[in-house]
Amino acid sequence: MTDFLATIGQHAFMQNAFYAGLLASVACGMAGTYVVVKRISYISGGIAHAVLGGMGIAYYLGLHPLLGAVVFALCSAVLLGLVSIKAKQHEDTIIGALWAVGMAIGVIFISITPGYKVDLTSFLFGNILLVSATDLAILCGLDLLILLLVLVFYRQFQAICFDEEYARLRGIPVEVLYILLLCLIALTVVILIQIVGLILVIALLTLPASIAGLGSKKLGSMMALAFLYSLFFTVSGLILAYLKNLPAGAMIIILAGIGYLFALGLKSAVTFRVKKNALKLP
Amino acid sequence: MQKIVSLDQVYFAYDQRPVLEEINLEVEEGDFLAVIGPNGGGKTTLLRLILGCLAPVSGSVRVLGQDPRNIRSRIGYVPQHSEFARDFPVTVEDVVLMGRIKPGSLFPRRRAADLEAAVQAMQSVGILELAKRRFGTLSGGQKQRALIARALSSNPLLLLLDEPTASVDSRVEKDIYDLLRDLNKRMTIIMVSHDLGFISSYVNKVACVNKRLKIHPAHEITSEEIISEAYDGAMHSLRHECRL
Numbered sequence: 001m002t003d004f005l006a007t008i009g010q011h012a013f014m015q016n017a018f019y020a021g022l023l024a025s026v027a028c029g030m031a032g033t034y035v036v037v038k039r040i041s042y043i044s045g046g047i048a049h050a051v052l053g054g055m056g057i058a059y060y061l062g063l064h065p066l067l068g069a070v071v072f073a074l075c076s077a078v079l080l081g082l083v084s085i086k087a088k089q090h091e092d093t094i095i096g097a098l099w100a101v102g103m104a105i106g107v108i109f110i111s112i113t114p115g116y117k118v119d120l121t122s123f124l125f126g127n128i129l130l131v132s133a134t135d136l137a138i139l140c141g142l143d144l145l146i147l148l149l150v151l152v153f154y155r156q157f158q159a160i161c162f163d164e165e166y167a168r169l170r171g172i173p174v175e176v177l178y179i180l181l182l183c184l185i186a187l188t189v190v191i192l193i194q195i196v197g198l199i200l201v202i203a204l205l206t207l208p209a210s211i212a213g214l215g216s217k218k219l220g221s222m223m224a225l226a227f228l229y230s231l232f233f234t235v236s237g238l239i240l241a242y243l244k245n246l247p248a249g250a251m252i253i254i255l256a257g258i259g260y261l262f263a264l265g266l267k268s269a270v271t272f273r274v275k276k277n278a279l280k281l282p
Numbered sequence: 283m284q285k286i287v288s289l290d291q292v293y294f295a296y297d298q299r300p301v302l303e304e305i306n307l308e309v310e311e312g313d314f315l316a317v318i319g320p321n322g323g324g325k326t327t328l329l330r331l332i333l334g335c336l337a338p339v340s341g342s343v344r345v346l347g348q349d350p351r352n353i354r355s356r357i358g359y360v361p362q363h364s365e366f367a368r369d370f371p372v373t374v375e376d377v378v379l380m381g382r383i384k385p386g387s388l389f390p391r392r393r394a395a396d397l398e399a400a401v402q403a404m405q406s407v408g409i410l411e412l413a414k415r416r417f418g419t420l421s422g423g424q425k426q427r428a429l430i431a432r433a434l435s436s437n438p439l440l441l442l443l444d445e446p447t448a449s450v451d452s453r454v455e456k457d458i459y460d461l462l463r464d465l466n467k468r469m470t471i472i473m474v475s476h477d478l479g480f481i482s483s484y485v486n487k488v489a490c491v492n493k494r495l496k497i498h499p500a501h502e503i504t505s506e507e508i509i510s511e512a513y514d515g516a517m518h519s520l521r522h523e524c525r526l
Contacts, residue, residue: 158376
């Protein structure tokens, strides 16, 4: 372990990896909470996979792939938001189509990019050890933007997640806010792709928030807890991956999965005991 | 007497399929109207027209003499409690406060006036001591009371309820009707209901809705004829559709 700490001190890439984990957890706690309570993980998955198209095009044009990812993520969030509002009955077909078409575009552009071929697996499964200082600055900016949106629209988002119809009756612009919420999730997805890649992104988005949701009484406290769980899984996943020389993204997700199962088991054990005690009462 | 709601020759259809035809309805101040009828007969559609969520294909809907969309802040709406996810992280107090939300309600802070209105609303339905509990942990009757408090927090003149006693037991059902009778002293109430034997002693008018609407004073409603009339209509139209 001391050996490990020494490594962190020596290598900038390890420090960057931890900063990236921290920044990702901030966004993950907030956006993940909305994905879980509004039950939109499928639509978020669609956005995550469509992002590969943007990254591929950015690579081909010689731009920063994060830029392509942000543009594509926001476009697909608006598109899917409109689809889900206007054509509810075809929603899952269209999400599925965008999901695959986005990836196909990405694969094609990456393959026709001349010169040095980028490794596709680092997009798909992430490579937290390759996060640069520029990446960190972009992640930091995205985090601030997400935090600001959540703060300003906290009550409005709460209202549309809890009871959309009532929010509409109160004159809240439900559709606009829903698309804004999807954009917020899209930005988070872009951040998380740096850490775990787009295939595993949904797990990191939903598992910490689901654990946090088991006992929370408020959206705000659920977000704070989800941030802490996400930070714990990212950091411990990173340490384990380093010690055992395993892929970091996959390690983080496995820990999150185990954590979720453990939390569910704990919760049902507690509920069972409460019920048993209640039955004992005269 | 002031007309709270008036519908004049209202016709409504979903994709060419008529749901409501020739609806004429006048609700006066202080009325407690029950809307009954078979499933698919148009009860909920009628409620949504009065709320301004739907616009009639032809005819007019007026609430306090205005387009309902312009006066929504004075209409309280209570949906069925069973539609809400049990695990949503929100306190009872926050649910009630959602009745006060406006497009300009930004940042998590809560204004003192909103909080005061929420406390009053919770008091009037008797759930003030549950304010800090998570909404999902309440019983069905308590949830329904919290949703009524949410509607009350905006000081409505008209309260609309969609089957408030669906999926609660009969003791709780009576409690809720008693509460509504109290509230009726200061506001007009329209309630969609599935059973009518019980409600006839609480309401003063009953509207039977089955594509068309027929209104009866409450004291007439005990007769089995009206009930079978309201529900038999459904059978007729069903046969009619099958033949087509």
